[in-house]
Amino acid sequence: MSSSTIRKAIGAVKDQTSIGIAKVASNDAPELEVAIVKATSHDDDPADEKYIRRILQLTTCSRGYVSVCVSKLSKRLGKTRDWIVALKSLIVVHRLLNEGDLVFQQEIMFTTRKGTRLLNMSDFRDEDFCLVFGSEA
Known part of the structure; x- marks a missing residue:
């Protein structure tokens, strides 16, 4: 088995685990x-438009959903070591900034002032890149 096949399988398991935990243990907004x-899955396919539209719809409905969305995207970006997840997360943020409610932009500004590092990717390291090129993670 190649390392990319293993990486894809581990990514799929991580995604399914995150979905299961969100459905069972999320108090904020499990559907979101x-x-x-x-939308930010580990697979190589582009972010599914259906899920991006659902995120846009939910964040337009409630300011509470907007803060949860910013928090969850920030957490996802901060924890991932997979360039695909990071790129898809940034695409979702871009779509929300362009097509979402003005409240989303305001929430990003507010959380940035509080110290949340939503778009700061200076610590990001892709594990596959580090393994291939021998960089320290």
Whole structure:
């Protein structure tokens, strides 16, 4: 088995685990969290438009959903070591900034002032890149 096949399998398991945890243990907005995980999945396919639209719809409905969305995207970006997940997360943020409610932009500004590092990717390291090129993670 090649390392990329193993990486894809581990990514799929991680996504399914995150979805299961969101459905069972999420107190904030389980439907939103599931949509974020599915839109930013580890697979090589582009982010599914259906889930991006669902995120846009949910964040337009409630300011509470906007803060949860910013929090979950920030957490996903901060924890991932997979360039595919990071790129898809940034695409979702871009779509929300362009097509979402103005409240989303305001929430990003507010959380940035509080110290949340939503778009700061200076610590990001892709594990596959480090393994191939011998960089320290």
